Amino acid sequence: MINNSVTSNPGGVRLDLDGLTKRYGAREVLRRAQLTVAPGEFIAIVGRSGCGKSTLLRLVAGLEDASAGRLAIDGVRAPGLHAGTRIMFQDARLLPWRRVLDNVTLGLAPAARGQGGEVLAQVGLADRAREWPARLSGGQRQRVALARALVHQPRLLLLDEPLGALDALTRIEMHRLIEGLWQRRRFTALLVTHDVQEAVALADRVVLIEDGRIALDERIALARPRSHGDPAFAAIEKRILDRVLQRPNAEEAPDSRWPGVPAHGLRWAV
Amino acid sequence: MTQTNIQELQVTPVPAAGLAVAEPGDPSLAARWAAGTLQHLLPWVVPVGIIVLWQVASSLGWLATRVLPAPLEVAQAAWTLTASGELWTHVRISAGRALAGLAVGGGLGLALGLLTGSLRWAETLLDSTIQMVRNIPALALIPLVILWFGIDETAKLFLIAVSVFFPIYLNTFHGIRNVDPGLVEMGRTYGLSRWQLYRQIILPGALSSVLVGLRFALGLTWVMLIVAETISAQSGIGYLTMNAREFLQTDIVLVGILLYALLGKLADVFARALEHWWLRWHPGYQKN
Numbered sequence: 001m002i003n004n005s006v007t008s009n010p011g012g013v014r015l016d017l018d019g020l021t022k023r024y025g026a027r028e029v030l031r032r033a034q035l036t037v038a039p040g041e042f043i044a045i046v047g048r049s050g051c052g053k054s055t056l057l058r059l060v061a062g063l064e065d066a067s068a069g070r071l072a073i074d075g076v077r078a079p080g081l082h083a084g085t086r087i088m089f090q091d092a093r094l095l096p097w098r099r100v101l102d103n104v105t106l107g108l109a110p111a112a113r114g115q116g117g118e119v120l121a122q123v124g125l126a127d128r129a130r131e132w133p134a135r136l137s138g139g140q141r142q143r144v145a146l147a148r149a150l151v152h153q154p155r156l157l158l159l160d161e162p163l164g165a166l167d168a169l170t171r172i173e174m175h176r177l178i179e180g181l182w183q184r185r186r187f188t189a190l191l192v193t194h195d196v197q198e199a200v201a202l203a204d205r206v207v208l209i210e211d212g213r214i215a216l217d218e219r220i221a222l223a224r225p226r227s228h229g230d231p232a233f234a235a236i237e238k239r240i241l242d243r244v245l246q247r248p249n250a251e252e253a254p255d256s257r258w259p260g261v262p263a264h265g266l267r268w269a270v
Numbered sequence: 271m272t273q274t275n276i277q278e279l280q281v282t283p284v285p286a287a288g289l290a291v292a293e294p295g296d297p298s299l300a301a302r303w304a305a306g307t308l309q310h311l312l313p314w315v316v317p318v319g320i321i322v323l324w325q326v327a328s329s330l331g332w333l334a335t336r337v338l339p340a341p342l343e344v345a346q347a348a349w350t351l352t353a354s355g356e357l358w359t360h361v362r363i364s365a366g367r368a369l370a371g372l373a374v375g376g377g378l379g380l381a382l383g384l385l386t387g388s389l390r391w392a393e394t395l396l397d398s399t400i401q402m403v404r405n406i407p408a409l410a411l412i413p414l415v416i417l418w419f420g421i422d423e424t425a426k427l428f429l430i431a432v433s434v435f436f437p438i439y440l441n442t443f444h445g446i447r448n449v450d451p452g453l454v455e456m457g458r459t460y461g462l463s464r465w466q467l468y469r470q471i472i473l474p475g476a477l478s479s480v481l482v483g484l485r486f487a488l489g490l491t492w493v494m495l496i497v498a499e500t501i502s503a504q505s506g507i508g509y510l511t512m513n514a515r516e517f518l519q520t521d522i523v524l525v526g527i528l529l530y531a532l533l534g535k536l537a538d539v540f541a542r543a544l545e546h547w548w549l550r551w552h553p554g555y556q557k558n
Binding site for chain 2: 083085086093095096106132133134135148152
């Protein structure tokens with residue numbers, strides 16, 4: 001049943017991850033992840049490249065099946081794609097052969113098509129409704145993708161590093177946009193990002209994944225809207241960033257066969 | 271922290287490149303219009319020049335009529351044929367054959383391409399066979415075709431259809447296979463059913479490849495039509511040309527050649543118009 005008013009609050013879902021594990025062949029990418037998300041919470045998942053954060057998101061999305069463990073949405077275990085879940089990918093994934101408005105109304109019942117224009121206005125692109133996606137900038141395309149996700153009134157919004165390809169200024173504007181829309185609609189949000197600053201700016205809780213395990217689950221007790229210049233913000237950001245960078249990657253354990261290991265102790269986050 | 275004074279710099283306005291700013295010494299509007307027209311006319315200088323030279327050579331007797339008739343004679347022959355209605359009849363028949371062959375071969379190629387592109391079992395079953403048959407040149411089949419179908423309309427239809435089939439099949443197959451998987455995944459997460467995915471994402475995504483196949487096939491259609499009509503025909507442009515050759519009417523031969531060229535050009539224009547309409551969302555087709 002689709003609500004006809006875009007300003008109504010469908011609320012968020014409760015997520016329970018219990019011992020979620022994912023293996024690709026012999027490689028264990030996610031090991032017994034344990035996480036509980038309350039309805040309407042905004043969770044940011046950070047970690048190095050390859051730590052398993054995108055895998056976790058794809059498992060929650062239902063795009064892939066877990067090798068072991070349970071995933072419950074609102075207490076119900078239903079493997080596969082979930083009707084109230086929408087995903088924003090790293091690239092906008094707009095259909096290039098449809099105009100912007102037709103992209104936003106993708107998958108909508110014909111009766112609900114009118115809401116497309118309203119949601120486009122909420123992301124600030126009402127005047128570009130008749131454009132072809134090829135003529136939009138990267139930031140504008142991601143905004144259209146956001147509108148497309150939101151027009152379905154999702155109760156769970158999954159964001160897989162959606163702002164990685166955007167410039168810094170556009171990213172800050174998108175933060176404000178996403179936060180504003182989340183505060184109005186109160187869906188549950190899971191944001192995967194490599195940018196710790198973005199995580200601290202947006203999330204209620206920051207979760208760090210290291211080698212497939214959840215290594216940190218910290219509540220951000222700052223008031224919204226959060227200011228980047230705020231000393232408390234900077235302190236939290238620094239602490240989490242230090243924690244992300246501190247442990248060496250398992251693959252980089254010093255090899256005794258090679259005595260020439262650099263003494264500067266650089267460790268790579270990518 | 272002291273307030274830094276940011277002074278506004280004095281900037282002299284510089285006219286942007288391309289703006290029409292009148293300055294002393296600028297060429298007048300009429301002169302610029304003349305330059306633009308010249309740009310359009312220059313490409314035609316060489317072809318028109320050749321035709322003029324050709325006419326002069328024929329008129330002066332340097333070029334025998336049997337070798338190459340004068341342009342004016344060709345035009346006159348074309349006019350006579352048009353007036354008697356013969357031209358239109360032959361053009362209609364030839365175009366009809368081409369379209370029929372395109373419809374049969376192209377339709378079959380499209381259907382099989384969609385089938386093998388979309389369903390794995392169909393690809394496993396059919397694709398290698400089709401690829402093997404593809405390597406047989408259609409023209410090499412002519413003796414066989416004559417044996418099977420004789421020399422009437424069916425033979426011509428078969429030849430055209432066979433050569434049109436493969437480019438359309440291949441391009442359709444690849445078009446379907448090369449649809450962005452990210453878009454398909456996105457479509458699935460938005461709850462699109464399999465049929466909706468196919469109609470809204472896979473088919474439009476394959477369209478540009480299919481149109482490439484169509485343009486290629488259109489070019490082949492005319493070649494095979496000419497060959498088929500040259501083998502034997504009782505009507506059509508090929509018949510017109512062959513008949514004229516028998517009677518040494520080189521001007522009508524040239525009319526026939528020009529007709530083939532004109533029809534081929536028309537078909538290409540049509541295909542490009544299709545492309546420009548169906549692919550107008552594509553950044554490569556936008557006027558920028």
